Amino acid sequence: MKPVESLNGSNRDASDSSGGGSRATAGAPVAVSMEGVVAKYRDLTILHDLSLKIAQGEFLTLLGPSGCGKTTLLNLIAGFTQADTGEIFIDGKLVTDLPAHQREIGIVFQSYALFPHMDVARNIGYGLRMRGVGAREIAQRVDAAMALVKLGGLGHRKPRELSGGQQQRVALARALVIRPKVLLLDEPFSALDKGLRGAMQVEIREIQRELGVTTVFVTHDQGEALSMSDRIAVMSQGRICQIATPDEIYRRPTDPFVASFLGDVNILPSHFHGEDATHYQLRLGGGLVSVERERLVGGEHGGGRMDIYVRPEHIGFEPLGADSVLTGTVVNHVFQGDHVDSYVDVNVATHGSQRVMVRTAGLDAIERFPIGTVTALALPPRYLTVFPEAVA
Numbered sequence: 546m547k548p549v550e551s552l553n554g555s556n557r558d559a560s561d562s563s564g565g566g567s568r569a570t571a572g573a574p575v576a577v578s579m580e581g582v583v584a585k586y587r588d589l590t591i592l593h594d595l596s597l598k599i600a601q602g603e604f605l606t607l608l609g610p611s612g613c614g615k616t617t618l619l620n621l622i623a624g625f626t627q628a629d630t631g632e633i634f635i636d637g638k639l640v641t642d643l644p645a646h647q648r649e650i651g652i653v654f655q656s657y658a659l660f661p662h663m664d665v666a667r668n669i670g671y672g673l674r675m676r677g678v679g680a681r682e683i684a685q686r687v688d689a690a691m692a693l694v695k696l697g698g699l700g701h702r703k704p705r706e707l708s709g710g711q712q713q714r715v716a717l718a719r720a721l722v723i724r725p726k727v728l729l730l731d732e733p734f735s736a737l738d739k740g741l742r743g744a745m746q747v748e749i750r751e752i753q754r755e756l757g758v759t760t761v762f763v764t765h766d767q768g769e770a771l772s773m774s775d776r777i778a779v780m781s782q783g784r785i786c787q788i789a790t791p792d793e794i795y796r797r798p799t800d801p802f803v804a805s806f807l808g809d810v811n812i813l814p815s816h817f818h819g820e821d822a823t824h825y826q827l828r829l830g831g832g833l834v835s836v837e838r839e840r841l842v843g844g845e846h847g848g849g850r851m852d853i854y855v856r857p858e859h860i861g862f863e864p865l866g867a868d869s870v871l872t873g874t875v876v877n878h879v880f881q882g883d884h885v886d887s888y889v890d891v892n893v894a895t896h897g898s899q900r901v902m903v904r905t906a907g908l909d910a911i912e913r914f915p916i917g918t919v920t921a922l923a924l925p926p927r928y929l930t931v932f933p934e935a936v937a
């Protein structure tokens with residue numbers, strides 16, 4: 546049996562760009578660890594040599610587009626599928642060949658998968674009955690779980706007599722009542738309407754924090770991932786592209802896929818012009834843009850094309866001047882309630898014209914820069930991320 550390691554220990558996951566766990570989990574022991582995991586369906590490799598460490602009490606989100614392997618990874622932790630190679634540890638114990646029911650895992654599925662013929666209390670107590678827990682203890686623990694998820698008084702209802710949100714609470718209580726080592730949440734909000742979804746996200750996170758239960762959450766919704774997670778593992782085609790805190794993933798993506806999958810981003814093709822000890826100078830539009838050296842990620846530059854990634858909220862309108870680098874014509878404004886997305890056709894030199902999105906608070910942009918205005922755009926160096934062409 547392997548000892549329980551610490552996330553701050555020397556065995557830290559090589560793919561972890563966040564410097565270990567988040568503030569919430571820094572220094573916590575490792576709860577789940579995967580090493581060199583490969584999963585295949587027949588000849589098709591779904592997960593490629595995947596290694597990952599999840600801290601005790603951490604809320605880790607697996608985020609990625611449909612088919613990238615999120616559910617396959619979750620099923621491996623649960624024990625529903627077996628890895629072709631590699632090892633999985635839970636609390637330092639090798640579980641790779643252990644069947645699902647011996648792993649002490651709680652799961653909430655997308656469809657909740659409640660037993661329709663059992664009432665709420667029997668649904669919640671199911672896992673305890675399977676484990677041979679005595680009737681009195683089951684009754685106490687079911688009551689406590691129902692209170693935790695605010696289902697008190699509904700113990701005798703059948704699932705069909707509950708709303709979607711209440712059914713989800715039953716599923717959560719059923720997963721938690723066994724006091725699992727790890728809680729797995731597979732797209733648990735997808736059946737709920739938008740308002741309820743937001744409320745349940747907050748509530749589940751509060752319960753998770755209160756219990757300190759290590760949680761792996763699968764979603765393809767970037768908003769959910771950003772708002773709920775201690776860390777996010779962004780997946781694409783069976784690989785983890787980046788694993789870091791939400792803030793880090795959003796502000797400092799280390800992979801072009803991550804930069805464009807989370808939030809909106811403008812990609813501006815530029816060319817290497819020169820460098821000094823702290824900055825690169827890149828030729829863009831009508832001039833030069835200065836970018837901090839540390840903002841070049843994903844490899845060395847080859848002295849040629851470099852793509853600048855910048856989020857729309859980090860670009861500003863500025864008065865047109867003789868030395869303006871990026872200039873263009875406002876072609877549209879889209880009112881979004883608390884902000885406006887403005888579209889500007891800019892000249893990016895050798896690459897011709899390109900449409901850039903600029904996001905500003907309030908209605909100011911619509912009034913000050915009406916459609917047809919020729920304007921300059923400001924690119925604050927600290928908000929730019931640059932990928933060399935070979936990577937981007």
Ligand SMILES: Nc1ncnc2c1ncn2[C@@H]1O[C@H](COP(=O)(O)OP(=O)(O)OP(=O)(O)O)[C@@H](O)[C@H]1O
Binds near residue numbers: 616765
């Ligand atoms: N039982 C199976 N047999 C063959 N291929 C499968 C099987 N289950 C999944 N796959 C394939 O494995 C890949 C990863 O599927 P997986 O369900 O893990 O992705 P996902 O990221 O969870 O997607 P989604 O968000 O759509 O649920 C997909 O290409 C899928 O078609």
